[in-house]
Amino acid sequence: DADVTQTPRNRITKTGKRIMLECSQTKGHDRMYWYRQDPGLGLRLIYYSFDVKDINKGEISDGYSVSRQAQAKFSLSLESAIPNQTALYFCATSYSGRATGELFFGEGSRLTVL
Amino acid sequence: KQEVTQIPAALSVPEGENLVLNCSFTDSAIYNLQWFRQDPGKGLTSLLLIQSSQREQTSGRLNASLDKSSGRSTLYIAASQPGDSATYLCAVLIYNQGGKLIFGQGTELSVKP
Numbered sequence: 616d617a618d619v620t621q622t623p624r625n626r627i628t629k630t631g632k633r634i635m636l637e638c639s640q641t642k643g644h645d646r647m648y649w650y651r652q653d654p655g656l657g658l659r660l661i662y663y664s665f666d667v668k669d670i671n672k673g674e675i676s677d678g679y680s681v682s683r684q685a686q687a688k689f690s691l692s693l694e695s696a697i698p699n700q701t702a703l704y705f706c707a708t709s710y711s712g713r714a715t716g717e718l719f720f721g722e723g724s725r726l727t728v729l
Numbered sequence: 730k731q732e733v734t735q736i737p738a739a740l741s742v743p744e745g746e747n748l749v750l751n752c753s754f755t756d757s758a759i760y761n762l763q764w765f766r767q768d769p770g771k772g773l774t775s776l777l778l779i780q781s782s783q784r785e786q787t788s789g790r791l792n793a794s795l796d797k798s799s800g801r802s803t804l805y806i807a808a809s810q811p812g813d814s815a816t817y818l819c820a821v822l823i824y825n826q827g828g829k830l831i832f833g834q835g836t837e838l839s840v841k842p
Contacts, residue, residue: 648830657733657818657832658773673829705772707830715778716761716822718830722772 618642619721621706627727634693636724638706647689648707648718649673649681658705664689665711696728731756731823735833742809743841750804750836752819757797760822764793764804767816767835776817777804809840 619640628634638647646665650658650673660673662681670681678700682690693700706721732755742748752762761780765773777786777793779802785794792805802819820832 650832655738655834657834658820658830659832660829663829715780717763717775717778718820718822719775720765720773723770725770 619706619708619719621704621721621724623724624722625725627729628696629729630695630697632696632728634696634726636691636704636706636726638689638691638721640687640706640708642708642710642719643686644708644710644719645686646709646711647683648709649679649689649691650705650707651675651702652705652723653702661691661704693726696726698728701726701728731759731821731831733819733821733831733833735817735819735836737836738834739837739839741839741841744809744811746809746840747805747807748809748838750806750817750819750838752802752804752833754800754802754821754831756823757800758823759797762793762795762802763820763822763830764791764802765818765820767818769815773818806838809838811840811842814838814840 622637648663649661652658664683680692704724707718709718734753736751763778764776779786779795790807795802816835816837818835820830
């Protein structure tokens with residue numbers, strides 16, 4: 616089983632719909648991140664959380680919100696989806712107690728907004 | 730603002746060749762640099778991580794180097810194989826910005842049999 620699990624893996628929706636992408640991890644890590652990937656643009660950070668009560672905006676947080684329900688769960692919501700939010704979304708985790716700062720990624724959630 | 734650039738955007742080589750992928754970053758104040766591999770439609774797999782105090786890391790046929798002063802890293806792949814075909818991403822960890830990972834756009838590698 617994957618250590619970082621994202622659901623759903625694929626989702627097609629219509630403009631204006633509310634969408635939630637979920638991420639859960641069994642690695643015991645305290646830090647979690649949401650990135651989106653667009654062709655030719657690499658990965659860009661949307662939100663990150665260093666602990667259950669900690670939420671921070673990344674470089675492209677407009678149009679998104681997150682919830683850290685527990686240390687192992689971090690959800691990304693699009694309140695009213697728009698076509699330019701069509702992208703591949705990745706959740707990642709890291710452990711603050713590990714000096715390397717290494718990040719571990721989920722398999723990705725492909726979202727298409729029509 | 731830290732920017733990460735990868736050149737070339739795409740590379741095609743015959744099987745067996747040694748090759749180098751390049752990554753450059755604008756701010757030398759980094760905590761570490763990581764190289765990832767991404768297969769089509771898949772997630773990211775960590776290949777090598779170089780701490781800011783290190784000069785290089787090796788894993789099998791892969792060798793990554795880091796020169797903070799010039800803002801450059803290279804990923805060397807020896808004796809390339811068709812199974813190496815994938816997109817390779819480099820990313821720098823900016824510790825003083827809360828541990829955010831800044832990615833380059835990636836190099837798409839194709840190794841022809």
